[in-house]
Amino acid sequence: MRLLNRLAAFYLEAKGNKWFRYFAVFCRIGVAMAFIPSGMVKVMGERFTALPSNHPLGHYFDALHLTGFYYTFIGAGQLITAALLLIPRTAVLGALMAFPIMFNIFVLVHATRFEGTRIVTLILLANSYLLCWYFDRIRYIMPFKTTNLGIPTYKSGSNKFPFAFFGLVIAVIAAVIIGNLYMYDIRPGNSAEECTNGCPGNSSPEACQQFCDCIYNQGKPLDTCLKEYEGASARGK
Incomplete structure (x- = not known):
């Protein structure tokens, strides 16, 4: 309870501070701006991204684009x-509607090793x-009891x-950007050229080239290409 009381006291102080309020407005606008371009593209019935069809995420967007009015429904x-955020x-x-959408996108881009995982992660954190x-x-509306927190109307x-808070924000942003660089040993990039351009710095350049060929020329699933890459790397290629 002592920790909860301290958190409640900090929350009340933050709610009465204009800088926290400005940051909330910034996050509202930032998250809203992330939804507008992608929503407009879907409502207009256009393909969402320029990623090639053989890209792991390109496969997904191609299939999504072919779902007819469901694609428009997502955009709407x-x-x-x-609009609600603005x-x-x-x-x-x-904010409540945006969170499951952003969390779904967060899992999707990490599952496909998309290069845009940094910005998606930051948007999800802003939503949080x-x-x-x-x-x-x-x-x-929480499913657990919160009345004992005793949060009164703030002043x-x-x-x-x-x-301290904004120093933590900067540290989190830096951690997301830097940590993302070391999250995977190989990524498909956003194009065949981007993929192959990263091979000279890879521990197994030849295996990396085979991985890029597997993705962009052969059009195999990401998991299959990763297994082939790992096998080639283990053989020292």
Whole structure:
């Protein structure tokens, strides 16, 4: 309970600080802007990305594009979510709707080793901040008891710049960017050229070239190409 009380006290202080409020607005706009372009493309019935069809994520988007009005439905949902986020009175609903969408995209891009995992991760973290920011309103629909947290209506407090918090934000951003560089030993890149350009720095350049050929020329699934790459690397090729 002591930890919960400390968290509640910090939350109240943050809610009364203009810098935390500005950051919440920044996150709202940032997450909304991430949904608008992708939603517009889907509503217009166009293919979402320029990724080649043999790219692991390109396979997915090709199949999604062929689902007819379901593809349009997804785009409309993204645009509605963006609109809700941009309107202060409906931002809580927008944040709740955006989270499962962003989490699904987060898992998808990591599963396919997409180069855009960094920005997707940062958007998901921004969305998570919004859920924390609106916790005083979301807690009433939680499946567990939260009334004992005792969070009253917050009041305007200190507007001192929270150096520690924003230092943590910068550290998290750096960790996402740097950690992503070492997450996988090989990626398909966003094109055949990008894939092969990374082979000279790979521990097994020839195996890397075979991996790129497997993805972009043979059009095999990512898991199959990874197994072939691992086998070639083990043989020292």
